[in-house]
Amino acid sequence: MPASTELSEAVLGQRRLLERLLVHRRRDTGEEPSLRSPDAGDAEFVKNLQIFLRLVVDADALYLRAAHNLTGDPAQAAAVTGRVEELRARITLPTDVPLTLELLLGRRFELERLLIELGDRTYLAGRLADLYDEQPGTFSTWRSLYGDELPPLLPGGVTGRPETVPPPGPEEVEATRERLARLMHAKESQAQTAKARWALKQRVTALTILVLLLAVAAFGVAVAGMVADDRALWSAAAAGAAGAALGGLIRLRDEVTLGTQVRQFWLFFCGQVLVGVAAGVLTFLIDDGGLVAVAGGSAGVAAVAFAVGFSEAAFVGLLARLGGSVAGG
Helix, strand or coil: CCHHHHHHHHHHHHHHHHHHHHHHCCCECCCCCCCECCCCCCHHHHHHHHHHHHHHHHHHHHHHHHHCCCCCCHHHHHHHHHCHHHHHHHHCCCCCCCCCHHHHHHHHHHHHHHHHHHCCHHHHHHHHHHHHCCCCCCCCCHHHHHCCCCCCCCCCCCCCCHHHCCCCCHHHHHHHHHHHHHHHHHHHHHHHHHHHHHHHHHHHHHHHHHHHHHHHHHHHHHHHCCCCCCHHHHHHHHHHHHHHHHHHHHHHHHCCCCHHHHHHHHHHHHHHHHHHHHHHHHHHHHHHCCCCCCCCHHHHHHHHHHHHHHCHHHHHHHHHHHHHHHHHC
């Protein structure tokens, strides 16, 4: 079977597998052969799977241009056709092991590096168009490395008067290839570092939140044992938790914008709610002990507890008033 036919069949097979996984968003599509992934419902996984699918299509188009001498560079076309087996291996994702996000990222960057190395002007310009418009995020972008100036190879020209600018030559193609290779190397290194840091932070954060849960529970039970009627105490604790939950939701809407931040949000959100509970218990204790007078009885205490749970600034302000009251006493 000709190499071009083998590559085309491999591309079609991978497209079917990737599209099934993207559509079903399940751990296993239940078909053979099948891609299995524990991360199929993860937004970061889906994003990278879509990028990989785009790269698979680009690899097929690159090979077809080279095979039909449409690249304009015989040496580059020969390099592509001579490495068709490597291309086929790079576009093929494993079906014998689960496709985790980490494995997908590794395969994606391997394919990216090969396509940048072999890519003709058409491929490099197209990939450059994608990366030039990439928004700022956790990892490096074209603009963060090279600035906002429109690259000469980018479709559309470099100025508003393209007739005054000569067409980019082969040296610009090679310069773009080197810049893209550097950008992908930076992205891969940063992705590996971010994943290692998040794995460590996840382990530490989970243990910290467990300790916080036990401490807050002990605090609440201890205060409940000191009062005759604990309904006001638990209403203040619930109000503090509700305020913290609402504050976390607003923070998610307005401040958490990057993929890494979103992936880390849930554990810290749980910790924030526990802090809100502690803030509510403290608010009740301060009022019940007469350290700081809260108007409105139990309802007023619950309202203040909600506010200090919602806002770190309000919590710090309450602690400051408490400190001033103790110092003044």
